[in-house]
Amino acid sequence: MTTFSPKSSFIILALIISPSVSATRASKFQAEKPCKRMVLYYHDKLFDGTEKDKANATSATAANASKLSDTNFGMLVVFNDPITIDDKFHSPPVARAQGFYFYDRKDTYTAWFAYTLVFNSSEHKGTLNIMGADLMTEKTRDLSVVGGTGDFFMARGIATFQTDTFQGLYYFRLKMDIKLYECY
Amino acid sequence: MTTFSPKSSFIILALIISPSVSATRASKFQAEKPCKRMVLYYHDKLFDGTEKDKANATSATAANASKLSDTNFGMLVVFNDPITIDDKFHSPPVARAQGFYFYDRKDTYTAWFAYTLVFNSSEHKGTLNIMGADLMTEKTRDLSVVGGTGDFFMARGIATFQTDTFQGLYYFRLKMDIKLYECY
């Protein structure tokens, strides 16, 4: 019959506890294993200043481009853009993206975004707050999901942008691959 | 007299470890159990452009509204607003709110905020950084506390806005219910 000493018990404990704690940490933050993922399309129709564009436009220039370059450096746009689950502008939006971007490079186009995804549907109620650089010359680029509310209470993660279409300044569409690694 | 086998020890360990770890996580992030809570009032007195308003005004228009709508779409305001613990504008401020908001909806008023609460009192020294959508048509709306410094080192949480009074563009007051879920 086996009897048991405190010392051997201690060793068994250590073996059990350590993997348990580190496994929890690691799984929470593996890039390929988000706890929640959504692929969304963002449509930006910049107001062209004409009366007839008022109904369709979803964003407007708040600050004009500087004279520093001919790449719109400093142009700042406020948007309230529809978010759809396919790439059709007229599909029913599942969320709104409310925020702003500005152009910030002299020799080509790059932008910087900060915005809130506002969900108010039967599927999701709540918001995700996102900010980061949109390095438009890269095929994909990552921004940070820095917080969330409602169904996305205290969420954090990554929003990967991909340009889906770019028709000059007045219409572009981004594919936003939202991956959350903190879900509560 | 009871003797003890490694196998039974293992089972007891598993029972003890699992609840312990999950309890720590859960209590950190239950919406009704912040680790720190502050109810504050934010006063915004927008500069009206007159000489005599310079002393009192706490914010100024940085970018004018676009012509997209008559709801100030695109109007961007920079503020340095007093934060008080009651709803009196002239109460001694316990913090300043430094940041900006802009209006971002065509058919009604909504706004988007990013700002820092700067505390420099005997009670608190440090900052909280906050961003999110202010969906003014909702009774309450949640923004994200995305970071903190000083006494609020590495904090995260939720800032719930409620309109306390809204006297047109030139004065409004928000009740900000700050709930932190990460405190260190």
Place this chain on the structure above:
Amino acid sequence: MTTFSPKSSFIILALIISPSVSATRASKFQAEKPCKRMVLYYHDKLFDGTEKDKANATSATAANASKLSDTNFGMLVVFNDPITIDDKFHSPPVARAQGFYFYDRKDTYTAWFAYTLVFNSSEHKGTLNIMGADLMTEKTRDLSVVGGTGDFFMARGIATFQTDTFQGLYYFRLKMDIKLYECY
């Protein structure tokens, strides 16, 4: 020879588990023990509007100062600034800082920053997203690192600013001491 009861086993377990969990937490978030630290220099050369400054300038005014004060209250600048590891403007940049700042105080100068550090070197690829108040009258001031991507996947931390030189509006240099407390 010692025999072992479930009760004594329980007590030993509790002693082992508790310190283990709290040690993990604490070490992650001690201000003096970041998991990653970088001291960087940020150079901002604001465009003065002249043709010959276009090549050198790294930032441009997007919104002019309001008339609220003579301290540039409301002036908003978009930047794409070189980041170097020493204080020389012409050193090879190790990153770019893309974002904006604005001035936000009536009686002296303070500013508010939100930006992305974009790393694309052999040493680091990825971004850090940062926001907070730059209380320029303080010797050092802390902003929040609210997220990261790539090599800085899901990072959080503190960015401590120190003014290294300030030559009026058109050139200033900040020492940015970046301390990450969440590294994955």
